[in-house]
Amino acid sequence: MNAPGPKDLAVRAPRFSVQIPQQDIPYPELVDIALEAEDLGYDSVWVFDHFFPIIGSPEGPCMDGWTVLAALAALTQRVRLGVLVSGVTYRHPSVLAKMATTIDIISGGRLDFGLGGAWFDLEHRALGIPFPGIRERLERLEEALQLTRLLWTRGTEGKVDFEGNHYQLREALCNPAPVQKPHPPIMVGGGGEKRTLRSVARHANLWNTFGTPEVLRRKLSILREHCEAEGRNPDDIESSVLLATYLSEDSRSVERVVKETAAKMGRSEEEARQAMLVGDPDAVTDRIREYHDAGVTHIFFGCVPVWDRPSLRRFAAEVIPRFRDT
DSSP, X not given: OOOOOOOOTTTOOOEEEEEOOOBSSOHHHHHHHHHHHHHHTOSEEEEOOOSSXXXXXXXXXXXXXXXXHHHHHHHOSSSEEEETTEXXXXXXXXXXXXXXXXXXXXXXXXXXXXXXXXXXXXXHHHHTOXXXXXXXXXXXXXXXXXXXXXXXXXXXXXXXXXXXXXXXXXXXXXXXXXXXXXXXOEEEEOOOTTTHHHHHHHHOSEXXXXXXXXXXXXXXXXXXXXXXXXXXXXXXXXXEEEEEEEEOSOHHXXXXXXXXXXXXHTSOHHHHXXXXXXXXXXXXXXXXXXXXXXXXXXXXXXXXXSOOHHHHHHIIIIIHHHHHTO
């Protein structure tokens, strides 16, 4: 199974996916949301790669993302799956590549592979995971991307070696191979303009970051420069943004959700609003068009402080068709 091919940004309709952070949520409810998202026609379902909650109190319950994703791979039928995104510090990349390959096989070729430089220092300290400085983490990210692509291409046909500053392979194999050819689509998460975006240009099929349409427009311009230096067509890379989403015509209800989201995120209400899709379907549609006009081609429906299932359904019924019917 091959990933969807590139399409010129001027005519590429956005895709719509759901991230279900596995924090503060019972496993049966998470599965129920994922299955409903599939039934509603969302393109993909993602979890995150954290061991503690990252929104609100870190002392709450949080399941492992890759283990949950394996379960979803067996329970779903159509929807694509991913981790938005894995921290490069948490596992040796060769082990992560084996895990990802297994999920691609379980799902019948529906995995999107997300990787980033990691950032949550608290869980590193608590769990005894080394947390090097940002420069080393981004060096590790670049090497991990090289190593993973090597395993998924040449390592499926014979033994391969890799000699990096941080990672080494000796006569490594990737057997069995992933279902998708040449390999599962690779997403790189992060917004660093010098190093991360250069890794995106070199290796990624998908890119995810945060920010306003104006921020994304600037970063996409820089990404195009990196792609030119690397000899890649920037339209081959799908860009995405994760936005907490709440649909309602009730302005007081909207303001309450913005306030609650700001408190959980530890941000001002205005900062929280900039990271959200809130309001009635017309307002949400207009905001998505701003992102799409800036070059963003994939929108992630993110949870507000507590999962709002009516918004998940209304978004699928009243917002997504406005883009798929054009």
